[in-house]
Amino acid sequence: MVGQQDKLEYNTLGVRTRFGRVWIPIGGELRTKILDEAHKSRYSIYPGTNKMYQDLRKEYWWPGMKHEVTKYVSKCLTCSQVKAEHQKPYGKIQQLDIPEWKWEHITMDFITKLPRTAKGHDTIWVIVDRLTKSAHFLPIRETFSSERLAEVFINEVVARHGMPLTIVSDRDTQFTSRFWKRFHEAMGTRLNISTAYHPQTDGQSERTIQTLEDMLRACIIDFGGSWDSHLPLAEFSYNNSYHTTIGMPPYEMLYGRRCRTPVCWGEIGQKELGSLEVIRETSEMFDQVKARMKAAQDRQKSYADKRRRPIEFDVGDRVMLKVSP
Known part of the structure; x- marks a missing residue:
């Protein structure tokens, strides 16, 4: 029946x-x-x-x-051309604690050595919130000084989300400079430095970078033009797409609803909610997302560590480093 x-x-x-x-x-x-x-x-x-x-x-x-x-x-022919090759990872997963609020604990990294565009950009600054998984993709130049990076950071991140409490990044020279350290001390932010090319600690930035690179390759193949002209919509697409860890798009976690696109034309108008109901639904959403993130972390660690090989080095050992193109 x-x-x-x-x-x-x-x-x-x-x-x-x-x-x-x-x-x-x-x-x-x-x-x-x-x-x-x-x-x-x-x-x-x-x-x-x-x-x-x-x-x-x-x-x-x-x-x-x-x-x-x-x-x-x-x-899809384009997907088969741009998707990066995966290799069996080394080392056990070292997961970070789940944040309590959005854009208080972030990760950041750089995509360097990109083709120089007409606007002079050759690097992408990737900044990701560890709770909502929302990201900013900022086109910059590799020659930017620490002072210029601090200015971009304030204009693009602090002005929108406030000053974060902690930042996880690798040992890039820009982040280890004395000015950048003084900047964080003045703003009350703790800078946590991870080992370069060490996805066991900062896998979120590494995975986001891989996704972004695939998206930009696809844009160049299908739409042409320079990569920095596609970056704003690549950021929108990434933030408005379903994320497995939190069980919803980052925009829905950040703003309470997913942004409309030509595909999602079903909703007409805006949902009206009272202030108390907004607070209640937001609190329930955060509790639900934190539970999903904890379950996702436990699930990822349980099956990922089984397929990983332990890695140990002694001082003086020679190793070959393979980085995805």
């Missing part, structure tokens, strides 16, 4: 729905257009199978949807 919730219904706009989502018929090209928009447009920029499915399932439904999304992504 078919349950009441399984029956096709119509929403206020006269659109056929099922499970509260828009039902897409099998005939015509509508499904293909939705898949193209969710994968190839400048607002999405080639997400993986899980992200793409999670983004679509909130708005649309059709039989075998997940299988069709998986098949669609597997046949």
Whole structure:
């Protein structure tokens, strides 16, 4: 017997729905257009199978949807060209504590040696919030001084989110300079230095950088132009896409709702909430996300450490360092 919730219904706009989502018929090209928009447009920029499915399932439904999304992504020629090769990692995962509030504990790193653009940019400064997973991708020059980086940091991060309590970064010369240390002391921020190319400690920045590089490669292949012209929409796409660890897009965690795109046209208007209800829902969301992050950390460590090999070096040992292109 078919349950009441399984029956096709119509929403206020006269659109056929099922499970509260828009039902897409099998005939015509509508499904293909939705898949193209969710994968190839400048607002999405080639997400993986899980992200793409999670983004679509909130708005649309059709039989075998997940299988069709998986098949669609597997046949994408651009994805096969830009996705980086993975190698078996070394060392056990060393996880950081879960933050208590958004943009109080962040990580940052640089993507250097990029082709110089017409605006003179050759480096991307990647800054990620450890709680909401939201990120800023800032185009800069490798020759920027510590003073100039501090100015960019205040204008782009502090002005939007306030001064963080801790910053995790590797041993880049910009962060080990005396000016940068004095800057953090004056602002009351603790700078935690990790070992360079050591994803066991700062895997979040490394993974975000890998995703960003894949997105920019895809943009250059499909849309052309210089990489810094695609950076703003790459940041939007990253923050507005489903994140497995927190179970929602970073924008939804940061602002309370996901930003609208051509794919997510179902919601009309803005939801009105009373102040007390906003506080209650925000508190519940943070508790839920923290629980998800703790479960994700435990799950990642349990299956990742089983497949990792211990790594030990003595002073004077010669090692070969392989970095993803």
